[in-house]
Structures are given as structure tokens and as C-alpha cells.
Amino acid sequence: MPGYPVLPEGLAYGGDYNPEQWPEEVWREDVRLMREAGVNLVTVGVFNWGLIEPAEGEYDFSRLDRILDLLHSAGVRVDLATPTSSPPVWFRHRYPAGRLVDHEGRVLGGGSRHSFCPSSPDYAVASERIVTALAARYGGHPALAMWHVHNEYGWANAHCYCPVSAAAFRAWLEHRYGGIDALNTAWGTTFWGLTYGSFEEIEPPATAPPGLLNGLRLDFMRFSVDAHIACFRREREVIRRHGDLPVTTNFMIPNCKPMDYWRWAPEVDVVANDHYLDSERADPHIGLALAADLTRSVAGGRPWMLIEHSTGAVNWQPRNLAKRPGEMRRNSLAHVARGSDSVLFFQWRASRYGAEKFHSAMVPQAGTDSRIWREVVELGADLRRLAPARGSRVEAEVAVVWDWESYWALELEWRPSADLRFRERVEAFYEALWREHVTVDFAHPSADLSPYKLVVLPSAYLLSEASAKNLHRYVQAGGHLLVSYFSGIVDENDTIHAGPYPGALREVLGLSVEEFHPLREHETVTFRPPGTPPDQARPRPTGRVWSERVRLAGARALYDFADGPDAGHPAITRHDLGAGTAWYVATALDPRGEGAAHAPGLRGLVALALDHAGVSRPRDLPDTLEVVRRGDHLFLINHADEPATVGGVTGTGVLDGAAYAGSATVPAGGVTVIRT
């Protein structure tokens, strides 16, 4: 990719830098402190449009000139942003047709960011003009290390329902389908007699009576992704005309449901991600690991950049819990362990005003005599010691299937149960794997799965015929596949695959499902080995949300339901096919609880499949110890309040300089990195 690595000397460290909020004397202190902390990269200018183009076509670069020169003189490299996520006030005033319209038909107001229509030609002209001006002026500036286009595509304007967007959507559909008959077939418009006579008749899926065509909904989501990608490409092409630095934008994996990052990733020179803890949740670092693994996978396994995270609390959650001492360090190093070549924060210095003033920063409101600042300085030192890890890779033997289209489709209206949620199951399986100390990749269901010993399908409700064949080939060739309920149900148009459920997976699983039996809210079911009388059941892990009538057709039952609507029928099955095996679970098991010896808790089931697939992993470690290998660096991150000892490790402690021969004890809350 052009210009990668961004910083050849090692890992990038820094954050968003918004000096326009401060008088110039503060800038000088900023630069001094950056050097103290070891900051070597800052993102500049994300929200500068209104400042550098105060009136249409009139520019004032003086402040930005001074900032870049100052940073350059201090040896801090710049990730220069295009400011197009927050158009100036004059833009919405002069171009009302470029305003964002929501699904209720409301024209959204100004006074915030992202309040524009991504398909607006007016916006295209204005944004291309400002990016051209920036690229022409700074494309060759020696401080620049990379370009940061826009900010968080899809944050608030993922979908626009204005007339301009509607017209663009119709053109997009015409391009996709060629003729209206193909569209009618794909969307199944004979249902309810909703056949379109021409593309001209199509409206975006705004507020309507229930039962809106799901083909229309899914294509509008796909169109919207393309609309934003087109905005990105427009800016990227301008920048490329003025230099060959890497160009990226900051993704929001996994928290921006409307953006299909499998489609985004090929557009950027390096994948960059914003990640924020779901702070009130138990063990939020498991969600962090998922995000990092998914980001790495979206990046095709290449190193990526953590381009925003936080030193402490954010400001936009219901209760913004602060990070505890050591937590920022563990979080940062977990990202590095999982493939990030950078640790960047939003933001450098906490704002005194604006919507994000209660967001933590590297320089907090309390200033430098603070725990956070001290940890920031220490982290800088850690990262310098980790410079050799730059560019190295993380290898995984297990892949979890993640498909944004399935995410979208599963959560449309009128599914068998409101408790069916895409991320709920992915996160459950991910947590079980994390606690088993297994590093995973994520994969699109159509990807080459041959590198993996085990592939997990937690929520693949939408699965194309082609993807289904891909999975079948994978198992035939010796792969191991673990599938959760309500997968393989519909194709890319939300049309049910022919025949009994799950049409796309019947053959590989060696079973069919006669009927779905969603459970009541809070209802649970339990399990027993087939042939066991009901009364011998002892307290066991429970399933929630789902039960169904499984009929074996090649598979065999490992466990039956012991109660509920499918008592006495299979709950967990195994199917040996070709050189491989396919496992199936017909209810929602809990990721915590008993281990492999006590299947069928989800962790036990996962362990069973891991063992059968021959996935290597450390044993006998506490399930609060995160173990990840990146290249020749072994990261041991202890999330518990007690020390943890790991055996069989030999090498040099990168952070502590210690020599390890045989075992290592990781302090409570600490991180040990051993180069082997």
C-alpha cells in the first residue's frame, strides 16, 4: 500500500490534536508534553472546515500552517484530516438541498456535525474543493505521515431519505438490476402485490405501515454504504493527485452497524479503527478483543491502526465509567497484541467546551499532575520498547463468521423472536473462545476458510447459496464447523432457502429443522444425553431464547433437550462429512460456566469442538488471563486482581527486561510481553 508503514521507526503513539480550541501559548506546552510522553503522531484538522474556509471559497490556512510547522519542528508527525464530516454552517445555509433527512422525513437541523446528505452533489462540489485546497497546500509538507479522510463515516448520517438520495438510490438500483423485472424477482414483490412498474416508482424505505419489503430495506443499506464509499473515493483521488502518503479513514468496528467494513477495507491504504469500551458491561476488555480481532480481519490480517480510543471515560454512554489504574495500559497493549501498529487517543488535550468536553484525554482537565498523565507517559515508554513488534502478524486457527448483511437482515422486523440479535450470539461464542485462550480471526462466509482448523457460525441468518457451498467444501476438505441456531435461513434478498430449514446448511449439518419453537421471555431449557431418562437430569447449563425441532439426517445427537417444547429431541449434534465435522447447537447457551468436561455449556461445547479440531491453546490458565501471540511477541495480559503464572515460556521480557525461562508470573492487572 502507498507509503506504509506510516512510521517506519516503530509504533505510532498520540491522538487527535485540536489546537484550534486553545490559544497559541498552549500549543507550545502541548508540543513539550508530547515529547515528554513520546508522542510521535497526531491527527490534526478533523473539524477544521469552518475555520479554514470561513466563507465559501475563501481560505485561511494561517493557523494550520503554524501548527504543522510547530509539530514538524518538534518531530511529531501529522495524520492530516480532511474536515468533511462537519461542513461549515454556510454550507447548510446556502445549500438546503444538501441537508440530511431522516426516515421520518424530518430535515435534520444544524449545530452539530454529520448533518448533510452523502449523495448531495452540492456537498460533493464543496468537499472536493476543500480537500483539493488542503492537498495542494500540505501534500508535500514534511510533517505529514498520512491522510485521515473525513471522520467516522456513517456516524449520524448513515442513511439519508431526501429526494436527492432517493434519486441516487433509484440510479443505483437500475445499475444493480439492469431491469425492473430482476428487481421485482429479487425483492419478491408478488407478495402483497407490490410489483414495481419502473425504477421511477421506487421510494426509500421511510416510515410506512409494517411489513415493508426487506429487499428494499437491504438494498437501501447497501446503497448507503456505497454512497459513503463514493464520498471517500472522491477525496482519496484528490489526495493521490498531490502525493503518495497513505490515505485512510477511521472505522468504528464493531459499533457502526450500517457500515459494511468488508466492503470498506479495500478502499483504504491502512485500516484504522476507533474503539471505545462499553464501560458498564462486565469484562469490557473481551469486547475490545473482539473489536481488535475483527479490525485485523477486515484488514486482511495486515497490521492496522488503533486511531482513536480513550485514556478513561467517554461522554456519550448512559454512565461513563472511568478506566481504573492500569486499564488504559492493558487496553492499549491488547490492541497492539492483536495487530495494531499504533495507539492513538481521542484526544490529546481535554476540551473545555463542546459536546465532548467530558471525554477523557491524554492531558485531562486535571492537567499533568494526574494519574492519567503519568500513565500516558509510562505507556509511551512501553510502546517504544515494543517498536520491534511493528509490522508483525497474528495467526489464528479459528475463524468466526461475521457478515454485516446478516446483521442487518436478522434485525429487520418480524423475525420469529425479538430475542434474536446478531451480536448477542457472536459475542457469546467469542467470549467462550477468549476464555479458552484462543485467538480468532473473523471471516466473511464467502472467504477462503482453508487456513482455519475450526470455523464458527454464530448468527449467519443470511447466507448466500455461494457461501453455503463454500462452507460445505471447507468441511468436506477436513474443516470443522460449529453452527448456532437460525443460521443459513435466507439468501441475500431475505428469501428463505428452498426446503426445510436451514436450507443453506441442511446438507453440511446432516439435519433439518421441522419447526422453530421460540421460548418465552426468560424461559429456559435444559439438556440430557440421548437415551437418558428425564428424571436423571441434574442441574445443568440452560438454553434461552430458542428451541426447535431438529430431525437428524446423517448427524447424531450429542445432547437432547430435557424439557421445553422439544424435550427428547436433539439439541446439540455432530455430523461427520468428508474429512471434516459439522457441529450444531439449537439453543442459546451461556458463554460462561462449566468447562469442556461438562458440555453442553457453550464454553464446554466450544472446547469440545476445539479439541476435536486440534486447535492448540494453553491449558490450565485462569480465564481472566489474555494470551495472544503476535509474531515473536507473546502478550500476557492479566485482567484479574491476582497474579497469574504461565508455564512453558522462555524469552526476554520486553517491558520489564527480565529473562524468562520456563514460566512467567504476570502481576495482578499487569501486562508481560515476552519475546521468544
Next chain:
Amino acid sequence: MPGYPVLPEGLAYGGDYNPEQWPEEVWREDVRLMREAGVNLVTVGVFNWGLIEPAEGEYDFSRLDRILDLLHSAGVRVDLATPTSSPPVWFRHRYPAGRLVDHEGRVLGGGSRHSFCPSSPDYAVASERIVTALAARYGGHPALAMWHVHNEYGWANAHCYCPVSAAAFRAWLEHRYGGIDALNTAWGTTFWGLTYGSFEEIEPPATAPPGLLNGLRLDFMRFSVDAHIACFRREREVIRRHGDLPVTTNFMIPNCKPMDYWRWAPEVDVVANDHYLDSERADPHIGLALAADLTRSVAGGRPWMLIEHSTGAVNWQPRNLAKRPGEMRRNSLAHVARGSDSVLFFQWRASRYGAEKFHSAMVPQAGTDSRIWREVVELGADLRRLAPARGSRVEAEVAVVWDWESYWALELEWRPSADLRFRERVEAFYEALWREHVTVDFAHPSADLSPYKLVVLPSAYLLSEASAKNLHRYVQAGGHLLVSYFSGIVDENDTIHAGPYPGALREVLGLSVEEFHPLREHETVTFRPPGTPPDQARPRPTGRVWSERVRLAGARALYDFADGPDAGHPAITRHDLGAGTAWYVATALDPRGEGAAHAPGLRGLVALALDHAGVSRPRDLPDTLEVVRRGDHLFLINHADEPATVGGVTGTGVLDGAAYAGSATVPAGGVTVIRT
């Protein structure tokens, strides 16, 4: 009525048939399977408009021709639908003034059904044209047994707030009131000085500050019913010009609050109803029985048609629980027991696409090797055995008053308590009666009540002067009346009847209510016989929601409140008036719990009134056994997991062919029908 009975040979069996979703080779299998299952009636063409009139004024009947001919050749009769509930896409594209506008002023989008304004002249022209074309073409088709106009009037477009609807509403008001002064008086516009100077000034009751005129709201609801009835009449008249088959439409009793079916029923040749279980609720079959009894009552006691229900789960509830084995049979036969001459399903074959693809069907996604299909075939056989029941009547000694206007009025804003809900109390009394094995009719409060030994008023908040007099006459003449709190409060304009509460019922009840004392959320009150000291109270049934200060004026107290804001004052009273008796209960008793010997639980109270009124009913049966007599058929439906034995029955088992002399044992979950 024209052409009734629809199928002289017996009960109708079948469902909605949407072959347009399938290739023609599937049609042939459909017909074969229909014969296997004994299907003799299918509803065709409900959503065909866009298919048979693909462009305005251009028709393509070829597919429908083939379908009707195929069905005819197989001996399956057709209930032919007009497709006007789902106008073609070209309609909304060409006639934007015909689009639906909701109470927030949002123009609703396309891509679903029912998205049109019922008062639109454009819609009137277009719908009349397509119905004319259909009636002209198929009015004499030999397959036809009846006409099914539209689909579920009021499902999503019960109320339209567009300018066209506003003008129609003003014209409707002018017709109703003659002059603006009469309207001002009826609506009480001197309150808040909201007097209208002319009809021209009136707007529909869209989003506004709180406290909107309730007269305006109620009349808009009445107008909306009339707007839909006018749509129905328009189509019916067209059809009548082309034949004399019965014409109906499918009601949604009791789940379509905006439609006043007392006003609808005289319009149709046979009352037809859609019914779906509230599947997550305990004992949903009691709700089914209520719906069937209300449907029969709306039909004036004549046989009616169950025109849609489900073989299993629906798709639009939060959790769509499937029916358990035997449940579809119990449900179907309960409808027949309560007066239905048909058992029709939505739908014949499960769709692979569209909004309802997860809705169960007679031919499920799993195909015919399935429990559902086997039960469908068995049910067909049951229904053939029940052919002699066709046309017979159900007699009831008890009537429950149900008035949609009271339903609307009670649930407008600013009532004494948000816990006052119309259906909550009707369902509570209904359940108590059901568990007492009493079959009930429903009645409008102005109806002739003389056939009934007991009349129950659970939620008659709105009660006109005339209806009040009707009740008074009924009791005077020897009737028994059981009234629940907050009844008889306002007249048809939501104006409080003069004098102390309950103005319309003070005299018949022999009491007045000095003040309402709504209870806190979850607060309860208990009872004691008058004169009993508080400390002798033992644990007793509790009242919720409501307490009030009852002052006796002729009535006597059976129970006092033992605690709460009215401790020591009457809670349950009895008033002997003329030849009859009026009972009153001043709080929300629970329908379950202790029997007659332990009043005042609601079931006990109901039993007391039943006994006093001399209502006959079986005794000593489990309260999970449904007992209904229809003509000379006695239906025994066992909802429990254990067999139930009924004494005193003699006759022939219609389903099992057994001879019963003295007693019958109904298997767990089974149905026994005895012809006596």
C-alpha cells in the same frame, strides 16, 4: 342473506391461497394436497392488484384464470378477494394525494400494504375500477362460492389525517350535527374557549398540546369507521351488480380497536373473522373463546366464518410461540363450537419471501413430512365428521356488554388512573365466566337484553342515557346485572352524566360514588363482611387499581373494604330492584382463585351472581375443561395435561364414533364432541 350458506355440504376448510408466489408446477401439487387434506374452500387474490392491473387500466387475468380453473377442476371452491387493501405501486406514484398521513403529519411511505387514504377520491375511482373488472370477469365463475372484499379494514390506515380526510371529516360532521352550534354543545367547547365558528375551522385530532377535545377525538373515530364502511359498500355494490354470492370482509375481532364491528356487521352477508392467539399469554385459548363469542354476537348469533387463523406461530408478535401438538385442533374446534361454520387458515403454503414468511401455514416450510401437515389432514377428517353442526346455533344465558365507543373513550388521555383499560376488565370477567363453564354472548348496551338471565358490565365507562334506561328496564323486568367500577360515567360525547357518579347507573345500582380513589401502582386492598372488625380479616383475594367511596342508596353491602382509602366502606353491593337485582364491585378483583364459597374473588362474585340469576352450568369440572353446546353438539375441549371426566352426558361421539351413556372422559389435550 344472499347465497348463505356458503358451502351447503358442511363446514368450510382451507385457507388463503397465494399461488402467485409459486411456479405453476407447485400449483398442481397444491391442488393434490388440498384434496388430501379435505380442503374445500380457499381465499384467492387478496394481494393481486399490482399483478392483474400492472399499469393503470391495463389488465392481465391470465394467471388468475388458470388458477380458478384449476381449483374448479379439483372441486375446491373459491372465496375470491378484491385486492384493494394493497394498491399497486403505480397508484401511489400517480396519485400522491391518495397517500396515508399519520397523526404526526407524516406521509407514510410505500413498500407495504394499506398505505392509502380511505377517503381518497382517487382511491375510490381506482378501486371501483379493479373490482368492476374482477366482478365482471369472475362473477359467474363456477368455482366461486363467495366474495372477500379487501383485507382487514383498518389494519394500518384506520385513521388518515391528510387534507382530503380532513375535508371529508368536516362534511361528515356537518351531516351529523346540522349546524355548528350543535357540535359546540356536543363537544363542550366552552371548556378552554374552543368554540368553533364554522365547520371550516375544524381540523382532525392530530398531534397537539395535551387536553384535546374528546368529542373531536370520538367523532373522528366514528368518521373513520364510516370512511372504511363506505369503501366496503362501494365494492359490495359493484359485486352485487354481477351476481348474488355472499359478500364479506375479514374482521379482526377483538384486536382492531378502531373498527366498531357492531356498525360493520350489518354490512356483510356473513360475518368473517381473523383470529390469532396472543401466544405468550397464559391460557391464550380463553382469549380465543372471547373472540369467537364476540364474533358470534356481532353476527347476531348467526353462524359465522373463521376466515383466518394459524396452524402454528405467527410472525408479528415479540416472541412467536408455536402451537403445541393438538393445540391447532383444540383451537379450530373451539371456534366451531362457538358458532363458526368454517376453519380457514392464513395461509395454505408458507411463503419463501415477504413480510409473513415466518408465519406458519397448512403446508409449512418443512413440507408435508411434518407434524403440522399431519394435523392438518386429521383436522380435515374431523371437520367432515362435524358437517351436521353447520348452521346450528349457540345459546347463552349470560351477556357481557362490549361497546367499542366505551373502549375508545376509556382509553383517551387524562383518566383517573392509567391502569383503567377496557379489555383488562372485560377479559377478567370473561375468564371468570369461562372457568365457570358458562357460555356468554356479548351485547351492545342498547340491545334487547331480555333473553339473558345475567348481564355483565365490566368496562362501560361510556354509556348513553338511552342505554342506561335499557339496563334499568332490564333489571326492573327481572334481569340480573353485574357492574364493575367506573361504568356509566359519561355519555356519548364523553360528558359526565349529571349528579354524583355513576350518573347513568346510580338508580339501578342503588348507590352513588362520592369520590374515586385510584390506587398506587401495585397497591392492593382487601375485604371483609360489613360489621366485621378489621383484625378478624384473614388473607383474602385482593383488589387492585381502584377503590372508591360508595354511598348506599337502596343497595346493601356484601363486603366492605378492609383497608385502603375506603376501609370500612362498601366494596361489593347488591340492589334488588323490581323483579331483578343489580350487583356492583368497586375494585379490580382477580379472575382466578377461590370459588363461590369464598367471595369476593372475582370468580366467587361471578358465581354468586350466576347462582342468584339461576344460570345453568355444569358443576365440579376442572376449570381447564371448555364446555360448549352448539345445537345438538356438545363440545368438550380439554386444555389440561390430564384426562377429564364429565358426567351426565349421553349420545354419540362425533369424532371418535363412541357411544356415551352417562359420562365421558376427554383425553389430556383432546376434544370430544357428543351429539345428543
Next chain:
Amino acid sequence: MPGYPVLPEGLAYGGDYNPEQWPEEVWREDVRLMREAGVNLVTVGVFNWGLIEPAEGEYDFSRLDRILDLLHSAGVRVDLATPTSSPPVWFRHRYPAGRLVDHEGRVLGGGSRHSFCPSSPDYAVASERIVTALAARYGGHPALAMWHVHNEYGWANAHCYCPVSAAAFRAWLEHRYGGIDALNTAWGTTFWGLTYGSFEEIEPPATAPPGLLNGLRLDFMRFSVDAHIACFRREREVIRRHGDLPVTTNFMIPNCKPMDYWRWAPEVDVVANDHYLDSERADPHIGLALAADLTRSVAGGRPWMLIEHSTGAVNWQPRNLAKRPGEMRRNSLAHVARGSDSVLFFQWRASRYGAEKFHSAMVPQAGTDSRIWREVVELGADLRRLAPARGSRVEAEVAVVWDWESYWALELEWRPSADLRFRERVEAFYEALWREHVTVDFAHPSADLSPYKLVVLPSAYLLSEASAKNLHRYVQAGGHLLVSYFSGIVDENDTIHAGPYPGALREVLGLSVEEFHPLREHETVTFRPPGTPPDQARPRPTGRVWSERVRLAGARALYDFADGPDAGHPAITRHDLGAGTAWYVATALDPRGEGAAHAPGLRGLVALALDHAGVSRPRDLPDTLEVVRRGDHLFLINHADEPATVGGVTGTGVLDGAAYAGSATVPAGGVTVIRT
């Protein structure tokens, strides 16, 4: 003030009188009953506009003439209302530009009151015309005692987002800031690059993406207050041209968040307030006391008027609990005790129709043979006995800071915790003070605080630099200040004060806060004296919502957190500064629970501060006895079900005529007033 006192002969007693809802024969009964009850003041004509100006420019005063004459003949004085809160229907029909538009851009419908734009020039013309007609006709009517302008400003139309309002807002901003640069600076528009080029570009803060400029929001709230005040002034000036009777309007303290009554109070000749119990809440009379104290404080300590409250239930709460016997009396006398010179009700006679027909009244639906009417008559007698209290003052040694701007600002989006609520903390501290039998004033933070021994800041999130200095001077000069967490954080533009938190209070508190640590939902923390080992902690009062890292800089810790994110760090501190002391508490303590001896429950903490500040108060009384002194009247209001005895009181029982020498026993639920 002009014309005050309204009724020189004593306390005013009566209510809203809407005879237009009744035939004229009822008026005569009304007047007879008013005399029976001792009513001497009624509010007339609040909703008369549509009745007296039935068409634009056409008047009909005949009914109002007769009413005023009838009242005058009966000796009942009149508070004559201008009817401008409910414009006639013709107004919205003829002047659609004067309709109210909400923040979603919806034009609100008619059929209710308050549905107009306060900035509308059309409304200004129409309302000025009707007020001119009324003032000219009745300004000299002998029945008149005062003028009641409008009704509940801000009830439903506090904020209007229509184009007319937007233009008025821009003009208001231009006047406030002079130039656009000053606005940009105040609002911090460099954040997200939202700099305005001209006032023309500004839109009201309607629905927009998250993160809307808070300066914009706060100024729109300020503008809206001014828009309503301008409406009031317009009418007041018209009235003043026709007489010198006192002019007021009815405030809704504390339930109308958008109205800043500190700014409203100088506009009226006498402060008048509507107060309704939050009936489902425990101890709603404490909320009443808060409202009365806040109203008196807004009135600058002068006597005020309770111009609306209720004899029983209201109609607009989820569950409208009735008042229990004696409760109306306790409520009414509590208002008098806290400075009201009137006891007026909404309304005289319960309506039979309209939105408020289930609202209680002096003459209830049940008529005069009712508990309510009897209590109304008795209350009239009580009030005649209390005539000498008219005009006397209530003195307080403690002030609680209340600032509507802080209320607004704290509850904007993206605060550290969603559990931060303005009234929650004010009410907690108020309850603790009430239970300690301390009468308090409320004060704006910029007010002269020197009269108070103790000043409490429960929720002063927004605190200007000037107010901070005011507090500092107060403590320096010997004042005692008790501050709760998250106070003194931002200035009037929602910009964080420079330096560590709490910027505006660091110095006076002698501490800084390094980091906020919001707690999880339902999480609690406990306390221990500094230096105590954790394991010696015993069960103690708990803190909720908040924890934070306090760093002492002059203050000393009284208690540390015993657990949670700040275990071992200060939770409650004390700082001696100059001649005074500042206390600080860093979490949400509960107002109930243990007393002073067992700090740090909130009541204990408050008691500690009271004692230290030397605030006098009765001791050893049950905390259900309300004790308030007004002038030489001592009010003892017993909210418990048992009698309460108070020592050290000598004087004459005003209500009971008894002589008290040394002690008084107040009956359960009773009120004793002793003149000393």
C-alpha cells in the same frame, strides 16, 4: 407594588370560576355556596377568548357582564383573567403562521389550548386587542381585585421552532452578542468547526444529530423565557393604562422547567403560583413545602398567592390519587405558613366536560353532600381565623441555591452520568432540612447571601465566575457553605472553568477533583473515617450515582470512601476559610436514615453543618411534624397518624382558641397554629 394587598381584610379564599360551563341558574347556587364557604376571591375568564370574541373583532360581553355583577352583588371579589392562553379557533384558522411548531418540525394541531407561537406578530396583535377590550370594559369594575394575565406561561408552548420564532431568536442573539464573533466565542464553535459567519445562519436547536451546541441550546431557552415575558409585558401595559390593580400571572413552581422564574418575578405585582402534589410519591407534602419556599423566595420573601391547588385528585398524573381526609387542610395551611396570603383552587365547580373533568374541585361531582365540600367550608373558617397572618413574613437562616440555568444545563445530553438530575439532589437536601425542622429560603447563586448562616449548593453544575466569587466572599465573611458533587463545573455557556474540577469552587472548598468516577446503575459505595482500616467498616449509609477522586488542598477529610473506585480517598470534606467553613460531599447520600450522630448519611451531614453554623431549630420532634414560623404565627402540621407534642410553646391557638403554655399536642393529621 400597585394595589397590594389584594384583599386588605385578610387571606383570599376561592378558586377558578368558569360559569360559562353552566346554565345561569347554577350561577346563583354558586354564589350562595361561595358565601357559605367564605369564598372572597374567584378567578374569572381564563378561557373566555373564543366566547367573548366569537369572530375576529366582534365582541359579546353580555355573559361576563352578568357574572361580574352577580359576584359583586354577593361580595365576592374577582381576579379577572385575560384569556390569551387559549386563542379562539378562528385565530389559528386565519393566521396559520401563528401556529406552534415543535422541535421535530411538526405544526401542532388545534382542539387544545396553548397551541400558538409566542413570537407571532399575529398573536401579538390579536391578544393585545382582546386585552384592550377587556381592560377598557372592566378596568374600573368594582368587583375587580386584580388581573390574572394569561394562564401558565410555557405550559405546552415553552419553545416554538417555527420560522417566525427562528427570526426572533436571531434578532435576540444579535442584541445579546452585538457581533457574531462574540457569539462564536461564547458558544465555542471552533469545536467541530461550527463557526457562524452571520446571525442569518443560525437555526433553532431542532432535531439534529447528537452533540448539538449547548450554547445554542441554552440561549434558545433564555430567548424563549424572554419571548413569553414579552407577551406578559404587552398585556400588563395595556391593563395599566386602564387602572392600577395588581397584575400577575400564575407560575408553575417548580414544575415548569423552561421558565426561569428568577427572571419572571420582577415582572409581576405579586407572585402567584399553581401547585399540585406529586400524588403517588411518598410524603408529597415535602415537595409542597419546597414549592412554597421556592415561590416565596422567588417573590423576594414578600407574601405571595397560592392561586391554584386542588381539593383532591388531579387528572393528568398516571394515577391521580385523591387527598385523604385532612390532607387538603394540611396542604392549604402549609402554603399559608410558608408565606401565601391566599388559598385558591382549581376550580370552584367540577366540570362535566372537557379535559379536566376528573380534576377535583371545591364543589365536586358529588355535590355538597360530600366530605370535600364539608372540608372546604371548614377551611374557609380556618382562613378567617388566620386573617391576622396576612402580610407577615417568614424568616430563614438557611438558603438552598436554585438556578434554572443550572437545571437546564445539567440535563442536556452527554453528561458523565445519566443519573445526574438537578431536582434529585435539591430535593434530597431539602428533605433532610425539612426533617430537621429547618425552614429554608432558596437563592440564586449571585444573590446576597449574607442573611444566611448556612448556604447549600446541591446541583450547581453551571456556576458563573461572578457567582463563584459571591460564594467565596460569603464564606470568607463567616458563612457556611455545603456543596454537593458536580457543582461549579461550567460557566453560563456550558464551558468548563479552567483548571482541575470544580473550577469555580476549588478555592472555596480547598480541594480539587482529579477525575470523575460515575457509578454503575444501582452501584453503591460506603464510608469510613480517614485512617480506619477497611475491615472495621460496619454497615453504613451508602452513596449512589457518583464517586470521584478528591485531592485535598486546604480542606480535610471527614470521611473517606471505604470502597468503590475511590476507596481510601476523601468522600466528605471540610474547609475552614476566613471566618467561615465550606463542606463538600462527593457522592449522592440518601436524605433519610441516621441522624447527626451517625454521619455521613445526608441527614447527619446536614445536621453537622447546621450545628456548626449555629442554625437554631427545634429538637427531639418526630420528623413527620412540620414546624414553620410566619411572623408571630407558629404553624405545627402533623403528617403522622399519631399525635405529636411540642414543648416550649406559649400563646393562643388561632384555630382552636386554646391557650398554650409550655407545650402543645397536635392531633394526628391535624394542624395547630399558635400566635405567640
